[in-house]
Amino acid sequence: MDSKIIKSAEMDRRHRVTNSRVLIVDDMMVMRQLVEACLENEGFSHFEFASDGRECLEKISEFKPDIIILDINMPEINGLEVCRQLRAKAKYSDLPILVQSALDAPHERTAVFEAGATDFITKPLNPPELVSRVRKHLENQILIHDLKVYQKRVADELEVAHQMQSLLLPNEKYCQEIASAYGVEVESFYKASSELGGDIWGLWPIDKKKFGVYAADFSGHGVGSALNTFRLHTLMESQNFNKANPSDFLAEINARLHQFLPVGQFSTMMYAVIDIESQEIEYASSAAPNPLVIMNFEDKVSVTQCESSGLPLGVTASSSYKSMRIPFTAGTRFLLYSDALIESEVSPQEQLGTDRLVKMVKSIATQKSGGLVTPLVAKFNRAVNNEIDDDLTLICIGNIDTSS
Amino acid sequence: MKYVESNVDGQCVMKLSESLTFADHQAFRDMLKKLEDGQRKSCCFDISQLVSIDSAGLGMFLIAKDHSQQNDWQMSIKGPQGQVGSVMKLAKFEDIFTIVG
Numbered sequence: 178m179d180s181k182i183i184k185s186a187e188m189d190r191r192h193r194v195t196n197s198r199v200l201i202v203d204d205m206m207v208m209r210q211l212v213e214a215c216l217e218n219e220g221f222s223h224f225e226f227a228s229d230g231r232e233c234l235e236k237i238s239e240f241k242p243d244i245i246i247l248d249i250n251m252p253e254i255n256g257l258e259v260c261r262q263l264r265a266k267a268k269y270s271d272l273p274i275l276v277q278s279a280l281d282a283p284h285e286r287t288a289v290f291e292a293g294a295t296d297f298i299t300k301p302l303n304p305p306e307l308v309s310r311v312r313k314h315l316e317n318q319i320l321i322h323d324l325k326v327y328q329k330r331v332a333d334e335l336e337v338a339h340q341m342q343s344l345l346l347p348n349e350k351y352c353q354e355i356a357s358a359y360g361v362e363v364e365s366f367y368k369a370s371s372e373l374g375g376d377i378w379g380l381w382p383i384d385k386k387k388f389g390v391y392a393a394d395f396s397g398h399g400v401g402s403a404l405n406t407f408r409l410h411t412l413m414e415s416q417n418f419n420k421a422n423p424s425d426f427l428a429e430i431n432a433r434l435h436q437f438l439p440v441g442q443f444s445t446m447m448y449a450v451i452d453i454e455s456q457e458i459e460y461a462s463s464a465a466p467n468p469l470v471i472m473n474f475e476d477k478v479s480v481t482q483c484e485s486s487g488l489p490l491g492v493t494a495s496s497s498y499k500s501m502r503i504p505f506t507a508g509t510r511f512l513l514y515s516d517a518l519i520e521s522e523v524s525p526q527e528q529l530g531t532d533r534l535v536k537m538v539k540s541i542a543t544q545k546s547g548g549l550v551t552p553l554v555a556k557f558n559r560a561v562n563n564e565i566d567d568d569l570t571l572i573c574i575g576n577i578d579t580s581s
Numbered sequence: 582m583k584y585v586e587s588n589v590d591g592q593c594v595m596k597l598s599e600s601l602t603f604a605d606h607q608a609f610r611d612m613l614k615k616l617e618d619g620q621r622k623s624c625c626f627d628i629s630q631l632v633s634i635d636s637a638g639l640g641m642f643l644i645a646k647d648h649s650q651q652n653d654w655q656m657s658i659k660g661p662q663g664q665v666g667s668v669m670k671l672a673k674f675e676d677i678f679t680i681v682g
Binding site: 466487526 | 603632633635636637639640641643644647664670671672673676677
């Protein structure tokens with residue numbers, strides 16, 4: 178950091194320290210005056226005084242001190258009780274309380290800290306020690322305050338960004354419209370590992386018989402990956418890509434992403450065109466996890482992993498992707514997902530893996546009613562060891578079996 | 582990620598172990614810097630002991646490849662196993678890297 182900036186921040190902090198409000202509580206006027214003189218000598222100027230605990234508690238809400246210098250042995254309410262009463266209130270939980278007392282036996286000091294004091298200084302007062310302790314606690318308080326302000330600002334900004342990112346994804350109403358228009362089921366689940374994620378998915382109509390669905394996952398996670406999801410979304414919205422042809426679509430997206438992604442960043446993507454007339458799915462993939470085809474025919478359930486290898490998007494300037502075709506007859510479901518589903522650990526060093534996923538999917542699909550995604554996420558959550566550290570997306574397109 | 586540097590038949594070998602993930606970004610870059618400060622002409626990343634890798638980890642090999650092209654040294658990857666091998670196969674890394682073993 179620039180030395181001028183550091184110096185300026187240091188001066189600002191010093192000014193804020195000496196500009197702090199100090200409440201001095203002692204039943205002896207001479208002691209109150211001594212503490213005031215010590216601090217005034219160092220540039221402090223905002224003081225309030227109380228001669229016992231009751232007066233301290235009465236004045237505190239109006240004066241709003243940044244630090245209290247508190248005697249212990251006082252009439253009415255003593256210093257220990259003042260500490261306890263202040264710490265019982267959330268708004269005073271962090272307020273520095275510097276106790277000064279002639280009582281300095283170990284058990285007495287312990288009692289002071291148990292009551293909630295921040296620090297202890299023995300009488301007779303040593304002025305330089307008093308000043309340096311007051312400074313230290315005020316500086317800590319200022320740093321904590323600044324950190325809290327920073328954390329809140331970042332949290333607020335991330336919340337806004339999170340809401341913006343949620344708007345990139347198809348909402349339930351839109352999914353229902355697509356489902357109704359094409360006579361299919363659309364199920365989905367999305368959860369970012371932190372406030373923002375690197376996963377994005379979407380679907381769009383192509384013509385009356387075909388619609389497209391994609392799921393993309395940018396490398397890394399968090400803010401950097403999330404920014405890439407916005408770039409991809411904008412790119413797909415603003416340019417006229419060949420959405421009817423999955424392999425062309427991925428090749429075109431790859432070429433554009435390569436132009437602006439830094440080296441080391443890329444996206445995996447699965448893009449599928451679902452044709453309800455020919456009852457076929459044509460898809461292309463750039464290193465997305467193997468999609469699953471779940472067929473439920475005459476009470477027999479089969480789950481097939483589909484080929485999905487391909488260079489991730491953005492790695493090379495030009496890349497080609499294979500288009501694959503699979504049947505999408507009545508009773509078939511097509512499951513797309515992000516790698517967190519299979520790469521999350523079920524025990525230390527052991528990932529869930531595709532084989533275990535296939536078993537889970539099969540056991541759910543064998544049940545005659547209900548969707549696939551919600552019970553699968555529930556099973557996944559039960560299986561994985563800890564909170565997962567990657568974004569999780571699942572999309573399932575089902576060909577409704579109208580014959581049953 | 583942990584790594585051990587060695588010299589095998591005059592070639593630099595960086596043997597990586599444990600996991601290569603998002604959290605290893607700086608350590609990997611530091612390793613590359615060390616490698617390039619040594620003005621090596623080639624380096625083989627032996628990843629046979631690497632247990633797992635995530636997308637950020639794959640990205641680090643792309644960064645290494647870019648460095649090798651910019652600074653004129655030969656790069657190869659040796660022995661991907663298990664999940665690491667599967668992920669590299671899925672991403673067709675054999676199309677853009679020299680992978681041996």
